[in-house]
Amino acid sequence: xxxxxxACWLAAAAIAxxxxxxxxxxxxxxxxxAPTAQSRAELVRVVSAxxxxxPVTLADDALTRESVLTIERSTPPGEQGRAxxxxxxxxxxxxxxxxxxxxxxxxxxxxxxxxxLNEAQCVPAPAG
Numbered sequence: 001x002x003x004x005x006x007a008c009w010l011a012a013a014a015i016a017x018x019x020x021x022x023x024x025x026x027x028x029x030x031x032x033x034a035p036t037a038q039s040r041a042e043l044v045r046v047v048s049a050x051x052x053x054x055p056v057t058l059a060d061d062a063l064t065r066e067s068v069l070t071i072e073r074s075t076p077p078g079e080q081g082r083a084x085x086x087x088x089x090x091x092x093x094x095x096x097x098x099x100x101x102x103x104x105x106x107x108x109x110x111x112x113x114x115x116x117l118n119e120a121q122c123v124p125a126p127a128g
Contacts, residue, residue, distance in 0.1 A: 026100060026101065027098050027099070027100050028098065028099050028124050028125070029067035029068075029096065029097065029098060029099075029124070029125035030067055030097045030098055030099035030104055030122040030123060030124060030125055031063055031064055031065060031066065031067055031097065031122065031123060031124075031125045031126070032062075032063045032064050032097070032104075032120045032121065032122055033064075033121045033122065033123040034121050035060070035061070035064055035120070036119070038119045039117070039119040039120040039121070040058070040060060040062075041119075042117055042118065042119040042120065043058060043062060043063065043106075043117065043120065044056060044058055046106055046115045046117065047069070047071065047095065047106070049115065050093075050095060050106070050108050050113065050115065051071070051093070056071065063097050063120075066125065067096055067097045067098070067125040068094060068095070068096055068097075069094070069095040069096075069097070069106075070092045070093070070094055070095075071092060071093045071094075071095065072092045072093075073090050073092075093108070093109075093110065094108075094109040094110070095107065095108055095109065096109055097117075097122065097125075099122050099123070099124060103116060104116065104117045104120050104121075104122035105117065
């Protein structure tokens, strides 16, 4: 390999991490600024899809004050059909709302899967 080609490869290897870091710098935590019935319905559909179609219950103000949504599994029913006593030992799941340019995405923290939210109006999350 010639010295010129080797120098090009070394330069490319040195620049690649910087370029990748620049792309992720455009991603920022977000919140939903003006929730509507349509955006809330979309959020429920997307969160349900993130958990293989399991039904979910979300607060009307979910993701309007902070960019992280924590989902806990419900307590399984006991023998008489009522909620069993005790706690579910499974760790809660976390979804992050991020803004990339003007596009809003919900990202599953555990595996990186993501879904674009088309109905929600997102803005950068307040610092804090």
